[in-house]
Amino acid sequence: MGSNKKITLFLVDDDALFLKSLEIDFMQLNEYAVKTFATGELCLENMATSPDVIILDYHLNGIDKAAMNGLQTLDRIKSIDPDIPIIMLSAQDKIEVAVNCMHHKASDYVVKSETAFIRMQKIITALLKLNKIQKELNWYMDRM
Template sequence: MANDSKRYLFLVDDEPIQNEMLKDYLNERFLYEIKVFDNGEDAMQSMHLNPEIVVLDYHLSSQHKDAKNGVEILKAMKDKHPETQIIVLSGQDKIDVAVDTMKYGAYDYVVKGESAFSRIENLINNASELHKMKVINKGQKNTITLLSTVIGLIILAAVYFLVIKPRM
């Protein structure tokens, strides 16, 4: 998460109406700070905010013909921010496209259509739970490490005071 403890969700789609409709839909259901981008390059520049989830359009070139496509942005995001869960959204209902995005680290692939928003909602719930479990797991690992260190120091102190010091 970002240093200011806000939880970010990015929407990256070159169709402004799609972005606004999805943003309104998700704002009614989640407490994320939602940032909207019409191209992947701008989203990449804001990745320092460490978004938990990115909903990324597969095609990103209708506004800017030289813009990187969704797969290129997906690869770059996962390379620099592997913990971010990326949901790819596309108008293409082709299994090879879905497999390709999953191969590069997408959390899931959603085909645009009448059930897309509710599917995205379910995926965000699942990705959010996964993120929460990872945070809890990291905290527990840190606690175990700290407790192990303290116990080790107590044992060393006991050995020193009960065995080594009396011999002196």
């Protein structure tokens, strides 16, 4: 990114090892301010800090069955801020799961794999460019 402002990124996953690995990967790029959460509830408690992008695991209740799952968390986040880009992340490669996430207004869906990190980087870049263009368009349309 051209500016000095870091992209505030929320990573939400109940798999502690995967979450830490993802955090390290993003922190090494030096353009992200990363915050990690093991549950959807913790993520929601921190929404006031206005993240730029959220990467959200589909199965957040794998360890704690009483915890919110990824779709419930996605719905709650979208009710707070409908414009925030959310990338759903899952080990499931079933098309029905991806389609369901998109119906719940996820920005994209990534299957956990060796190439997931690279794919997420590209998606974040594209989503932020799209948001910038949308804001500029809205600014011009408001003046007409």
